[in-house]
Amino acid sequence: MDEALPVPTDTGKRIRTFELLRRAARAHEVVLVVPEEAPPDPAHLATVREAGLEVVRVPRRPLRKHGWRFARDLARNLLLPVPYMVMAHRLRAVRAAVAALLAQRPADLVHVEWTPLVANVPADAGVPVVVSAHNVEADLWARQVQAQPTRARRAYAALQHRKVARFERRALAQADGVVAVSEPDAERIRTWTGQPRVRVVRNGVDTATFVPRPGAAAGSRELLFLGSLDWRPNQDAVTWFLETTWARVRAAVPDATLRVVGRAPPDALAARWRAAPATAVDGSVPDVRPFLARAAVVVVPLRVGGGSRLKICEALATGRPVVSTTVGAEGLDVGDGVVRADDPEAFAAAVVEALTRPDEAAVRAARGRERVLVHHAWDAEAPRLVAAWREVVEAGPRRRP
Secondary structure (H helix, E strand, O other): OOOOOOOOOOOHHHHHHHHHHHHHOOOOOEEEEEEEOOOOOHHHHHHHHHOOEEEEEEEOOOOOOOHHHHHHHHHHHOOOOOOHHHHHHOOHHHHHHHHHHHHHOOOOOEEEOOHHHHHHOOOOOOOOEEEEEOOOHHHHHHHHHHHOOOHHHHHHHHHHHHHHHHHHHHHHHHOOEEEEOOHHHHHHHHHHHOOOOEEEOOOOEOOOOOOOOOOOOOOOOEEEEEOOOOOHHHHHHHHHHHHHOHHHHHHHOOOOEEEEEOOOOOHHHHHHHHOOOOEEEEEOOOOOHHHHHOOOEEEEOOOOOOOOOHHHHHHHHOOOOEEEOHHHHOOOOOOOOOEEOOOHHHHHHHHHHHHHOHHHHHHHHHHHHHHHHHHOEHHHHHHHHHHHHHHHHHHOOOOOO
C-alpha cells in the first residue's frame, strides 16, 4: 500500500519504492494498492506493470496543498487527535480495497509504504503488517518546529509534532515489523517504541544507471541543488542557501552559478529563487543525469530532514563532489566522500574549495563513489527487504491491544 503510483520516479520516496518493489517482484507476487486523484499517465502505469507489479487503483478526492480548502483542512485538524498527514491520507475506500483483496486471495502480509498509511490497514487484516519508515516523522517535525519563521507557525508545527509523535509511536510499536532506511533510524525506533523487529534496508542507487561521465564537468562552475521542490524541507534548504550562503560563494568565485532541479516548485518560490544572481530553476526534468554530469558541486543544504538522501547516493555514483549539512548527509555510509558543513560561512568555504580545487574534490568524490557501490546499491538492498518480509511471515501476526 502506498500513497500514489511510484512512477514517475521524481521523488526520493518514489525512487526507493519502485526500485525495491520491482526487484522483489522478480520472485514474489506484489499487489500495489494506491489512491489516485486522476487516471495515471498510461506510460507510467505500463512501466509499473512491466516491472511485475499488479496495481489496484482507488479513486480519491484531490488533496489540496494551497488555497482556502487547504486552510480549512488545517483548521479542522486542530480538533482532531491525529496529525494532518494522517487525516489527509486516511481513506475508507483504500481500507475497503485492502480488506476486499485480503478476502479474495491469500496474502502473506500487508506492506505499508509510509507510516501515516497504517490508518488504512483493516483492523481485522489477519496477516502481518510491515511498515516502511522512510523517516522518523516525529524527529522530522521537531526540526520543522525550529525552522518556522513566525510564532504562529511554530505553535501549529509544535501541535503537529505532538500528534505525529503519538500516532507514529503507537503505529510502529504495534506493527509486526518495521523497515528503517538507516541504522540510526532503526535504533531510534527500537528504543522509542519498543518494537523488537526493526530491520534496515538502506537507500540506494541503480549503479548501472548512475555512472561517471569523465570530462562532462570540465571547467564547470555550476552548483546543483537536486530534490523534490514541493517538499517543505527542500524549499527551506534552497531559500536558506540563497539568503545566507550564495553571496559568500559568489564573492569568492564570481562566475559560479546555481541550478535548482526538482519537481513541482511553487510558482512564488521559484520566481524568488530565479531573481537571485546567477540562479536558474528548472523544476521537473525527465532525467537528472545530464544535470549531475555537468555539476561542479552538488549542494545539500538541508536544515530539516530525516531518513537519508538518495540525491547524495546518485551524485556520488556519478562521481560528483557533494557539500552537505550534517542533517542532509545523515544515515549514509559514505565515509569522507561528502564534505559536511552547517553554518553559512563553513558551507560557503567548502563549496569554494570544491570549485577552486576540482582535482582534490574529484578524489574525495571518487572515495564516496566507492562507498556507495558497496553500501548503497539497490541490488544489495532489495534482498534485505525480502528477508524482513520473510521474518515477519514466519513469526506470524503479533497480538495487538
